[in-house]
Amino acid sequence: MKVRRGQIFFPVNIPKFVEKAWTRNADIIALDLEDAVAPDDKASARTLVKGAIPVVSKGGAEVRVRINKPLWKEDIEASIWPGLSGIIFPKAESAIEVIKLDKLVTKLERERNIPEGTVEIVPLIESAKGIRNAYEIATASHRVQSFSSVAPGDTTISLGVKSNCKDRDMLGYANAETKWVGSALGLRLDGRAGFGVFIRGLAYADFSTPEDVFVEKLALARKLGFHGGAGIHPAQVKAMIKGYTPTESEVLEARKVVEAFKRAFAEGEISCEVEGKMIDAYSASKAQDLLDFAAACAERDAEKTRLVEKVLAADK
Amino acid sequence: MSASKLSRRSTLLIPPVIGDVKKIFSDKTKQNDVPDAICLDLEDLIHPEKKLNARESLKECMLHISANETEVLLRVNNDMDLIQDDLKAGIWPGLKAVVLPKVESPAPVQYMDELLSKLETQRGINAGTIKIMVLIETPKGNLYAHEIVSASTRVDTLCVGIVDLTTNEIEIEAARDLYLLERAVVIARVAGVQPYGTIGLHLSQAYKDTDAWQRSVKFGISLGFKGALTAHCGAVNFLNQAFSFDRRSQKL
Numbered sequence: 001m002k003v004r005r006g007q008i009f010f011p012v013n014i015p016k017f018v019e020k021a022w023t024r025n026a027d028i029i030a031l032d033l034e035d036a037v038a039p040d041d042k043a044s045a046r047t048l049v050k051g052a053i054p055v056v057s058k059g060g061a062e063v064r065v066r067i068n069k070p071l072w073k074e075d076i077e078a079s080i081w082p083g084l085s086g087i088i089f090p091k092a093e094s095a096i097e098v099i100k101l102d103k104l105v106t107k108l109e110r111e112r113n114i115p116e117g118t119v120e121i122v123p124l125i126e127s128a129k130g131i132r133n134a135y136e137i138a139t140a141s142h143r144v145q146s147f148s149s150v151a152p153g154d155t156t157i158s159l160g161v162k163s164n165c166k167d168r169d170m171l172g173y174a175n176a177e178t179k180w181v182g183s184a185l186g187l188r189l190d191g192r193a194g195f196g197v198f199i200r201g202l203a204y205a206d207f208s209t210p211e212d213v214f215v216e217k218l219a220l221a222r223k224l225g226f227h228g229g230a231g232i233h234p235a236q237v238k239a240m241i242k243g244y245t246p247t248e249s250e251v252l253e254a255r256k257v258v259e260a261f262k263r264a265f266a267e268g269e270i271s272c273e274v275e276g277k278m279i280d281a282y283s284a285s286k287a288q289d290l291l292d293f294a295a296a297c298a299e300r301d302a303e304k305t306r307l308v309e310k311v312l313a314a315d316k
Numbered sequence: 317m318s319a320s321k322l323s324r325r326s327t328l329l330i331p332p333v334i335g336d337v338k339k340i341f342s343d344k345t346k347q348n349d350v351p352d353a354i355c356l357d358l359e360d361l362i363h364p365e366k367k368l369n370a371r372e373s374l375k376e377c378m379l380h381i382s383a384n385e386t387e388v389l390l391r392v393n394n395d396m397d398l399i400q401d402d403l404k405a406g407i408w409p410g411l412k413a414v415v416l417p418k419v420e421s422p423a424p425v426q427y428m429d430e431l432l433s434k435l436e437t438q439r440g441i442n443a444g445t446i447k448i449m450v451l452i453e454t455p456k457g458n459l460y461a462h463e464i465v466s467a468s469t470r471v472d473t474l475c476v477g478i479v480d481l482t483t484n485e486i487e488i489e490a491a492r493d494l495y496l497l498e499r500a501v502v503i504a505r506v507a508g509v510q511p512y513g514t515i516g517l518h519l520s521q522a523y524k525d526t527d528a529w530q531r532s533v534k535f536g537i538s539l540g541f542k543g544a545l546t547a548h549c550g551a552v553n554f555l556n557q558a559f560s561f562d563r564r565s566q567k568l
Contacts, residue, residue, distance in 0.1 A: 135459075176495035184455035270363050271519045281360060283520035 001292065002062075003300035004028050004146070004188070006240035007230040009066065011036035013045040018052050022059035022311065025304065026237045027228065029061045033075050034068050034090055036232075042071065046078040053083040058311050060304035064088050064122065072101060080108035084119055091154065092123035093130045098140035105143065120145050126154035131174045134181045147182030147189060148230070150174045179225070189226050211239045218243025227293070245301075246294040254287035254294075261287075324473075324510070325559035327353040327389060329517070329547045331361045332373040334380065340549070341384045351552045353387035355545065358402050359394075359417050361519075367398065371405035382410040389449065391415040394424055400431060407435040413447035413472065415545075420456045422467035429468035449473035449512065451545075458496050465507040474504040475512035475545055494539075501540040513541035515555070516548040526554070533558040 007028035010017040021029050031052055037045045049065055057063050062085035067075035069091045076087060089101060098121060105119050121143040125134055131150065138144055150171055156162065161170040182189050214236075221229070222244060229240050246254075256274055261284035264272035271280040328351035330336055340350060356377055362370045374390070381388045388410055392402035394417050403414070416428055425448065432446050448470040452458055458476075465471050476497060497513075504511035513536040515529070516522060533554045536544060543559050546552065 173495060180455050180458065180496060184459040265363070268363050268365060270361060278520045278522050280519040282518040 001296045002188070003227075003293075003296050004062070005228040005244035005297070006237040007064070007228065008234065008237045009036065009230060009232045011045070012048050012052055012065075013037055013041055018048075018055055021056040022061065022308070024061075024234050024237055025059070025241055026061050027241065027300065028064055028085070028230075029056045030064045030066050030088055030230070031056065032066045033071075033079075034066045042068065043074075046075060049079045050081045053081055057083055058307065060300075060307040062086070064120075066090060073104065076101065076104050076108065080105060080112060080114065080119060082112070082114055084114075086120035086122050088122045088124060090124045090151075091126045091130065092137050093127060094133050095136040095140035098123060098137055098144065102141040102143055117142065119143065122146060122148075124148065124151050125174070125178050126151040127158040128155075129158075131155075131177050134177050135185075138181050138185050138187060145187055147178055147185075147187045149226075150178055183225060188228075211235065211242075214239040215243040219247070222246070245297045246290050250290060251294045254290045257287040258284055258291060324352045324387060324512075325543045326351040326552045326555035327355050327387075327512075327543070327545045328549060328552055329355045329357050329361065329391065329545060332356040332358075332370050332377045334373060334376050337377045337380050341380070341386075346553075348553050348556050349549065350384075350386065351549075352543070352556070353389050353412070354381050355389035355391050355415055356381075356406070357391045358398075358406070359391050361547065367393075371402065374406045375408055378406075378408055378410055387412045389413045389415055391417060391451075392428075394418045399424075399428065403428070403431050403435055407432070407439060407441070407446065409439070409441055411446055413449050415449045415451055415475070417451040417477075418453050418457070419450045419464050420452075420454060421460055422463045425450060425464055425467035425471065429470055432470065444470065446470065447472040449475050451475045451477050452500065453477040455496070458500060461500055461503045462507070465503060465509050471507075471509055473510040473512045474500060474507070475514060476500045476541075477514045477517050477545075497539050497541075505540070510543065511541050513539075513544035515544045515546045515551050517545060519547055522548060529554045530558070 004027045006026050007030055008021070008024055008026040009030040009032050010021065012018065012031040012033060031049055033042060033045055033049070053063050063083055064086040065075070065079040065084065066088035067079065067090070069089070072089070079087060087101065087105065089098065092098060101121055105121065106116060108114075109116050109118060121141055123137050123144060125131055125137070125148075130137065134147075138147055152171060155171060155174055159170075159174070179189060218229070218240065226244075228244050231237055231240060257279050260272050260274045261279050261281070264270075264279075265281075271278055273279065328340070337354070339345070340354065356374055358367060358370055358374075378388045389412055390402075390406040392399050392406070392414055406414070414428065414432065416425060419425060428448065432448075433443065435441075436443050436445060448468055450464050450471055450473070452461055452464065452474070457464065461474065465474050501511045515532050515536065529551050533544070533551075537558055544551075544555055546555065
């Protein structure tokens with residue numbers, strides 16, 4: 001299970017972002033060629049991707065590139081290099097687009113000695129048409145392994161609804177469709193701008209949200225089946241890494257549940273009681289999922305710490 | 317929709333234990349605590365090692381339930397190794413419907429339809445008597461819900477077990493779960509089968525207070541569900557009350 005709790009986006013053509021990225025503790029670093037890069041700078045930004053991949057990943061983060069939809073050929077050509085984990089494909093609207101991308105990625109993987117299938121395609125649903133075709137997009141290629149909630153900015157424009165509405169979920173159906181398609185197909189579910197869920201009283205991309213509030217909300221997002229989210233500010237990533245990691249008390253409780261159920265089941269029972277709560281196969285399996293994810297998080301964190309320490313030692 | 321389809325406001329899921337069945341019909345049980353239907357379970361409420369014993373107790377339990385003018389349903393294992401023997405042990409005159417759990421595609425429904433036809437012939441039951449309640453419990457099941465309910469003319473109920481009738485334990489607007497519930501109701505109505513909810517389908521889903529049971533049932537009614545399956549006898553009362561009122565107040 002790949003642990004991808006927090007992804008940070010930044011423009012690939014700002015050197016200080018690229019140089020400091022490895023210190024941000026992100027699980028994924030997304031080098032942006034799209035909205036964060038001015039049209040006149042796109043051609044030069046593209047040439048920086050190859051060099052940036054090893055720099056940003058030295059702290060253990062996976063690397064993705066967000067391409068421009070109209071410039072997909074040039075952008076992909078410039079991005080498929082060893083170390084790249086995925087291509088973020090914005091404004092995905094149909095299966096055929098994903099199939100075309102897949103073909104080009106496959107060709108480049110072969111040419112550049114990258115094991116076939118290494119690079120994922122991460123479609124972003126950001127329009128009415130994309131919502132309508134979510135299932136077809138998700139099944140268009142084996143490279144599609146995760147699905148996120150719709151990107152609120154462009155989607156609200158496409159749907160003609162208010163963005164950043166704090167008291168009503170303007171994207172309830174859209175997010176329901178993507179979450180449902182993703183879970184039906186067994187894909188990973190990622191939230192957008194950290195939430196992936198509508199939370200009353202909070203705007204989607206509000207950096208001023210205090211970390212503890214953010215973390216608390218993410219615990220709810222986890223309950224709804226999300227395993228990670230994306231942001232553009234280091235503070236968001238920090239909160240996401242924390243908020244998407246099961247807490248110590250949750251782990252302790254889950255362990256009790258799993259152990260008690262195992263004992264009961266071995267004795268021929270199908271349920272048991274733990275601290276006044278009824279436990280059955282259903283709740284025990286949810287607890288086991290939490291333990292598995294917590295273990296994977298711990299392993300991921302240890303790996304990142306080891307790599308960061310290695311870089312620091314080399315710098316001395 | 318025929319009247320008979322609407323008679324099942326509540327279905328209580330229990331293991332086939334004769335003592336438990338008798339308790340439900342004892343003098344101590346208030347009338348409103350008696351469910352409209354009892355579903356004898358061979359699936360999750362039975363430990364794998366006890367499935368054989370459970371099968372043997374079905375007939376006696378069924379007779380007792382039928383004698384008390386309550387409908388009898390049977391939940392089988394959606395498992396090629398078990399389903400045939402489950403049905404052989406449970407298809408007796410008086411059985412109204414078989415609940416097929418964890419359905420994700422039309423194939424197991426078609427397969428069960430064939431098995432039911434054979435058993436009906438062998439046991440002198442009129443062809444097509446035994447209905448099927450499909451239980452969808454996963455996003456994939458919801459995805460193929462229309463194909464699933466259309467897989468056999470026996471299907472008379474679409475029961476949604478993926479989420480409870482309510483999401484009120486989560487403080488978020490869990491719009492996605494809501495959407496799946498609404499979608500299932502639409503598909504059930506299109507197919508002309510009864511949209512059935514679940515409340516406390518799992519033993520672990522117990523509610524803290526009677527208000528919570530009541531809120532859940534009301535929420536389910538507002539979504540268009542007509543009755544629900546529960547594993548908690550404490551929920552039966554609320555289901556019977558709430559869905560009776562619903563029947564009077566709404567044209568079905």
